[in-house]
Ligand SMILES: Nc1ncnc2c1ncn2[C@@H]1O[C@H](COP(=O)(O)OP(=O)(O)O)[C@@H](O)[C@H]1O
């Protein structure tokens with residue numbers, strides 16, 4: 089379990105600090121809570137998983153961190169600066185974040201490479217040759233080499249998700265937010281993408297927040313897991329996952345790993361009974 093004072097080592101603020109962040113939606117003349125006040129500090133370079141039952145508010149929280157949705161209560165800071173300022177999201181802070189969705193949502197009329205290039209073209213900061221080099225490097229980093237000229241409907245679901253990860257990385261965000269990115273994939277593709285995501289994270293030092301409802305996926309990938317209670321949920325507790333890196337597939341067969349998964353399972357079941 090860990091505290092949520094937001095200060096790493098007593099002086100430098102954590103990369104992302106959620107301080108009693110909550111969200112309610114308007115419905116039928118009143119408001120309905122979607123996420124109860126939740127606090128968490130995420131350090132630079134950490135891999136954090138959000139784990140909890142459907143409808144507990146994981147996506148809502150991720151959307152608030154991505155600056156798509158304003159919190160109803162509490163504050164979100166990025167390196168000590170509030171993400172929201174008088175109802176508006178700070179664009180400079182938002183550009184440090186990128187989101188990967190469950191549905192890769194590639195433009196079907198653009199090639200793979202053009203899809204990855206699109207955010208770079210829209211931002212227009214790099215000359216064309218550098219943009220192309222960067223798009224190719226990001227495709228390679230995401231495990232999608234040599235498919236740049238293909239169309240999205242010509243490649244597998246696993247490849248499409250690799251492309252969407254490459255697209256998210258294209259403008260070099262510090263923080264990758266991933267909302268159940270592998271939920272639609274078959275088990276074998278999902279394992280391959282888990283391994284590649286770990287490798288990518290180790291190679292780049294990005295901070296990753298991964299939403300999943302797979303206990304094993306969270307335990308395999310994360311340094312820490314934020315456990316959510318059933319909806320309207322909140323972050324109930326944070327569990328450290330201390331297995332050394334790089335983690336290999338064999339780890340998942342070990343008694344230590346299975347013990348960890350069982351512990352998380354029991355904790356989640358308790359949280360669901362309680363509500
Ligand atoms: N735009 C919205 N308007 C109204 N209710 C919403 C909206 N988005 C999410 N909710 C509700 O908020 C709760 C949490 O949803 P969500 O964050 O999607 O959960 P999760 O991602 O954990 O499955 C659910 O009850 C959902 O119906």
Ligand SMILES: [Mg+2]
Nearest residue numbers: 146147148267
């Ligand atoms: Mg969700």
